[in-house]
Amino acid sequence: MKLFFIMISLCAEMLLAETSTSSAQIILGVFDQSKKIDFETRIAPILQAEIQGCSDCVVKNYSSYDAQGNFIMDEAFAHQLELSSQEATVIFVNFNEKVSQANQVLVEALKKAQAAGRLVVFAAGQPTENKNSAPLSQTIAGQVPKALIIGELGEKDRLLGASYFGPEMLTALRPPKDQIGRGVAPAIFAGRLTKFFRKKTDWVKYLFERKLANKKIWLDLSDCFKN
16 A cells, blocks of 8 residues: 555656646746837737747846936846856847956856857848948857857848848748848847747757758758758
């Protein structure tokens, strides 16, 4: 009888553990350089639309803002980086810029997050006004090994003008016609990846193998994610 109760107890613990694992949230953690209001009205709805149908997927904005809602890199930002590496399943950095001393904290934090098993998605991005483009190897995205770097295509399926470029880019996507040129393609990818996250155990290896095997210049969403 004692053995029977021990077996029942073990089975109950296993079932509880399995339930806990299966119900764990998949958090899409976002760092977005635009103003808070711009993120909430332009990017957040796209991310929410992409994870629709995934009951355990959540979007969480880890960006730091000043009192006017402008994105800032300060002590609070460093704390948010650390928090995202602990909580988020997918970390989406919706900007890119040339490497500098000021953004090294971001590079190092993302490397640690990757080592801890987090997926890192970067927008390939474009330089700010009056600044020249550059190879991705000179940007923060290019400093994070195995980051999934996503560019954006215009109507003629060419990269948007002055985009950062290089073989480190996984692919570039053309968003819906009414969204072309607004920089939303990486957000579409990040949301879709979050929704499909449980379907693969090694997304980085899978996606880069798809890139090598595909004869098209750019993978599209259907090449990356299949129902």
